[in-house]
Amino acid sequence: MSGLPGYWRKQLEFAERPDARAVLYARLGETDRALEWLEKAYQERSPTMVRLGVDQVWDSLRSDPRFQDLLRRVGLRTDIPL
Numbered sequence: 001m002s003g004l005p006g007y008w009r010k011q012l013e014f015a016e017r018p019d020a021r022a023v024l025y026a027r028l029g030e031t032d033r034a035l036e037w038l039e040k041a042y043q044e045r046s047p048t049m050v051r052l053g054v055d056q057v058w059d060s061l062r063s064d065p066r067f068q069d070l071l072r073r074v075g076l077r078t079d080i081p082l
Helices: 003-012 018-027 031-043 047-051 056-061 065-074
Strands: none
Touching: 003 018, 018 031, 018 056, 031 047, 031 056, 031 065
């Protein structure tokens, strides 16, 4: 009944990895929570971090300075136009 956002919220109950939680929060438009979990994924050296520069799920976060800093720390280019 709550559509796609309801589905993503339900998936949060099962998501164990920080990167999976970050994706779900990004899809829900919860930028602060998404970045919080991305930071945890970075600290755990999640192999999915290399996709930050290309995965469209992060498009809503790209202009956030915290996301740009994370890209830099992962070693990805930050000078590509958004």
